Amino acid sequence: MFIKSVFNMLFFTVIFMTCSEKEKTLQEENIINITEPKTPLKNATKTFFVGMAVRANRLEDGSEYDKIIKREYESITAEYEMKMNVILPSKGNYNWSNADKIVDYAIANGLNVHGHALIWHESTPEWLENYSGTDEEFEQEIKEYITNVLQRYKGKVTSWDVINEGVNNSGGTLRNTVFRQRMGDDYMAKCLQFARDADPNAMLFYNDYGMCTNISKQNKVFDLVADWKNRNIPIDGIGYQMHISYLKPIRQQIEIATDRAIASDLLLHYSELDIRTNPNNDITVLTEERAIAQKLKYKEVVQIYNSIPTKNQYALTIWGMKDDDSWLLPHHNNDNEWPLLYDKSFDFKKAHTGFLEGLN
């Protein structure tokens, strides 16, 4: 009897190992995704841009990134190279090279460019964080920066995240950034006006994360928008970053938040969409079940965006090309994360099919 139970245990262990090895092999050889339809995303919709975050060093002609961007996308956002700490790392020392490369690539390929981001506390260069001049001189530096950037890309960059993440995650208050400290509580309105004065045709956005779940932030942002509108401060759109997971926010939260943007008569940009498959770090490969859950979440998000009035649509931008490019892996110090539409071999995932189905 004992020998029989040992044999059974060994037998089932072998079976289990074989299956999980098989699962791993399937995953590695990407057999799980082999049946996904190959319809380019941009061919499936006519009412808003489908966008992709890009990096200058990945745009060389003929690269996999280049091929997929041209095949699938209509709009691009610089993931980090059009931020202040890259363009103006020290006083008076403008470094346009990578921003120009991205904008020139867009022009050469007939792509829309969404400018990201003029004012963000996480991409403020040291020399401004520790500015030694007066508040008036600080404000002049910011006015000059915004003016120089918008005038350089006038007619090339369609829209800008003028302020990124200016509201605290709790308390419904403004972040106490160096911009607020040096320019006063109304610094966002000043920056929006600087941008409008520099490029009257650029669409100006406020961009933030957690907008579907963080009600104190959501309320504060829409209070700001209402105040700007009342004072004829230029604001054209709002960006919901949409760094979410397959579990949350739930559909109703996304719909309620989206309706608020529509009610404020703004353009709405789902500006940095990625969908975590492993928020609780409970898997070490992308299982079939979790891939399907992610597919359904992409479909849900795209369906919601696709159903808003055309006058409020601008773009739905994915924050990165293939899973292992995502900022989420280093951010959470966990490579067991597959948040995007393409796997590490640039192959379509079920998530891509979910996005497509959301557009239909």
Ligand code: G3I
């Ligand atoms: O490519 C260079 C590399 O050559 C260099 O050796 C290395 C060390 O300095 O830096 C590399 O560039 C890094 C880049 O990501 C690419 O990995 C930058 O330092 C790093 O700052 C940059 O981080 C970006 C981050 O914003 C800060 O700009 C992330 O890619 C980008 O995904 C992230 O995006 C933000 C949005 O702008 C706002 N919403 C949140 C979102 C995630 O944090």
